[in-house]
Amino acid sequence: MQLSREALLKAYRQMKTIRMFEERLHDEIALGEIAGFTHLYAGQEACAVGVCEHLGPRDYIISTHRGHGHCIAKGCDVIGMMKEIYGSLEGLCKGKSGSMHIADVDVGMLGANGIVGAGAPIAVGAGITAKSNGTVSICFSGDGACNQGTTFEAMNMAVVLKLPVIFVFENNHYSEHTGEAYAVGAESMTTRAAAFGMKAIKADGIDFFSVYDAMRELIDYCTAGNGPASIELDCERFYGHFEGDPQRYRGKGELDRIREERDAIRTFRKKVTDARLLEDTDLDRVDAEVTALIDEAVAASKAARRPTAADVTEDVYISY
């Protein structure tokens, strides 16, 4: 599919923002600046951006514990996200959520989620709303989450109700420390999804264009009233399951190899420069802007207002 220069630059900026956000977090966490569990999305940028570049604010996504990339791609405020991860009162969720539950319903981002498999049923509900709006509901999910009963129930219900829900399975080949080859009993997540009675395809999750083109087809299919669909994206996670994971389950040289051969950012740059759609200087300019944005986000987060004891019981209810 032919994308305009602006659209290409925007897609690149989104992917690069995710990458730099995560790389910077990796460093800040090592310094002990950030509390809690953090699961980094670096390596999977083309999945989030290839999906979300099709979406508007009335399309919905629901995410996972590895949610930063989905949030950025769907348009959550990057500085607000960083402040949240730092636990500031100025964070997107006022310091209540941290990395694992970042959400911004106003931009159609229904939350990262600490409970594996919890998103799929909620995506079905968002699909009911989406159906009446002529939009779509996207459920981001992993090769681990696909084995949860909630995912099965949601897939079946979406088929039964013919809802415009797209189950996006990001297959990074691991659920925590366990390989996909062990835990997914079906031949693939795609054959499994197809068995539920939905259109199910695969794409290359490190190639923005592969994801983007496949998603155009699925969104058109779903919004035409054909019911749900599924897409399995082959991708890699560049860091541990969570920050601090020694990754002993990886093969020898595996991390070097995937960083060398399966890098979404490098793949994108090569494709657009080889095809003379963008110049290296265009892309370098984006890199500089993103670097400045991430620096600003971290500086702002460190200076941001901290919550106090009185904030603990805020927002438990609307009224009580």
Add this chain to the structure above:
Amino acid sequence: MATKMIRDVIRDTIDTEMARDDSLIMLGEDIVGGNGAAGGPEAIGGIWGTSGGLWAKYGPDRVIDTPISESAIIGAAAGAALTGKRAIAEIMFADFIGVCMDQIWNQVAKFRYMFGGKSRCPITIRMPYGAGFNAAPQHSQVIHQFVTAMPGLKVVMPTTPADTKGLLAQSIRDDDPVIFLEHKALYGVKGEVPDEDYVIPFGNARQVTQGDDITILATGMMVGLAEKAAADLAQDGIGCDLLDLRTTSPLDEEAILDSVEQTGRLLIVDEAPPRCSLATDLSALVAQKAFASLKAPIQMVTPPHSPVPFARELESAYLPSPDKIVAAATRLMSYRKG
């Protein structure tokens, strides 16, 4: 006598019990780790370090790594236990009980009763729980309050290495279903553990400190906080009779009532929010059975009625602390009727 951390005591006790009883199996997510990965099985040995080496020793038929499927983990452990095995099921974080609640509450807890006393379901459900890590609302919770409320389940909350050994051995050997709650903040706690084989029968509280002025009841991580507070209070000449309940179901009512009858003052420290909790349950027990002994209104030190927040400042404000316990003790001591 060896000095060990609680996480190692858990691993070693499971090891001993597996060697003792061929029918014992264990299921959970990543309890082996590395299955289906290039690094190979046992690359991790459990994310909590509580199952290292067990797969290599007992094999994949007894140490079973599962997909992320909490309902099926509990159901499978229960089905095996109902048909002649003995089972340990690990739910990685107690918060995930939400996913498998039906299997625990409507199935495991009720089999024996519904089947007219004709069945056994010897299953130990191990669940790491509790706050203190800024792990945010879905990875920080306690669940003892609602499993304690479920007839048919026994609920165990060890706090020392020596207790962990005896209580876990008892849980695994027990013919009833047991919820075995491991506070995440206590895994690294070290202490002396007797070498010989022993079990600690359920329903026996442990006296942590002795004193005549205030009875303090606590479980899990709250015991250590209360112990610190009791040490501070002792400096001011206030003696605390601190009981670690060890099991909340069955409950050592006798030890609680005996202590309150001596001190006349009750302070309960609970990591659960204050409504329909262990703290309210214990308050009701004492109000009903030792009312005449009370010299002051019962004090509860608990988090507020809210989820567990993420930010450092919020989580520490949320949790009970030695200071909050001392403040409650001071209120108790300064109370005057009328």
